[in-house]
Amino acid sequence: MVETASAAPATQQQSDNKDQWSSQKYDKHASFVPALGAPVLRLLDPKPHERILDLGAGDGVLTVELQKQCQSVVAVDASADMISAAQQIGCKDARVVDGHDLVDDQELASGQFDAVFSNAALHWMKRDPQRVVEGVYKCLKPSGRFVAECGGYMNCSEVRTGLHAALKKRGHNPEDYDPWFFPGTKTYTRMLEQQGFRVDSIELIPRLTPLNTDIKGWIETFGFTFMKPFEGDEETQREIREEVQNNLKFSQDDGVWSIMYVRLRFKATKI
Template sequence: MTNDISPISSPTIDNKEQDDTWSSQKYVKNASFVPVLGAPVVKLLDPQAHERILDLGAGDGVLTIELEKKCKSVVAIDSSSDMIRAAAIIGCQDARVVDGHDLVDNALANGDFDAVFSNAALHWMKKDPVRVIQGVNKSLKTGGRFVAEMGGHMNVAEVRGGLHAALKKRGINNPEQYDPWFFPGVNTYKRMLEESGFRVDYIELIPRLTPLSTDVAGWIDTFGFMFMKPFENNEEEKKAIAQEVQNNLTFSQDEGVWHIMYVRLRFKATKIN
């Protein structure tokens, strides 16, 4: 097994074929605030010039490019081929399509990385969060660090609750099956990390009122698309649901700018075994 990871010039697909529901164009249009607000977690990571870093859930690679300026090399991975293509286009040196759930069995999980970084991505890995953490552990050197920020308990609660209510109103009694998010509290995620071989050095829930570059309906179109799966062939109904949720959040608008209350779970953990 090699101890070096050579950069590649175009994105590669390391996981099995899967539907890609993400749009990098919508992400740039409606979610440009995500990488901008990632500066505190980059500071917490404190990347060093000699380090190899894995960017888990790298999205369109905007923060990956910033990391590349500070360390020896970065491998950017994301489950979305559209996002990874966008990351390669902006110049990410090594961008790969890998689902975080599959990292534990991937060649990248070889104990070669000094750090694993993740911003605004882990809460999308709902199917098996512990398996994701185990993949991170296998990717790191002993003493390596896992630094991340994700949605935490009560994140976007008003929009999430509105989407659940809108689906129930339309006869879907179990909207949880279409809810793509995992927003844990401090105790839950700390326990997951510790049971997966990490020492938790810092973990905190951080409320953050977030101004949007779009309206709530646009935010739902970008991030809440999984709730629309029962209506995937009915564009009018999807628009009606998004508008209904927005109409019930009139107090979330101030001087023409819509806001959503984000709650971030930010942490730093060290691999001990």
């Protein structure tokens, strides 16, 4: 789910927002997200006997892979549209659950999981990231592990800066519409240790990422919250997408558009 979820960019929007995620747009513009999930899956190293929670599972592409390697997987995501897509491709247990609400879920947050896995989703859980970490902790067994990759410090900064400039130009405060939390290693280490995790590994990984389509398609798929001041004004929304893309002309090489992703990848153990 920028990039969401264990297959999908982080499709964990704030619970008071209507579901604006589209599994069809995601498949068209961002199928690279689950395709690039192999390194964090290797870090997870799932075992046949394990029960795993896939947090921010998106359209379920990586969840289905996990199901082949462990005893059972519960996939959760804040987007009903994404969960529906996950169920359609074979996710056996897929539920609409916002990551912020894990801590209060009596069934999930009962210390029953060997691992919590998340790919390209945590950066969408901006409302209270520490609460998300607390929920993960409560879901894990003693010595259970939390393995994830999400957007990190400086992730997609060229597009994010362009969107901020476009909103400021039109008289709006972009901070009110920016949905992302992109922490550095020190920030997230502190959050994990504060909750009681031991951080086994954590790093920022720059990764130039070719897009399926172009910058405009990426913004349409992931930058939709920046368009809230212009709901019903399709012309202005189109104008902003084109403006940001035109200002990033050097992000295209031989017809292929790319964005500089910076991923935060970590493994932590409940102690």
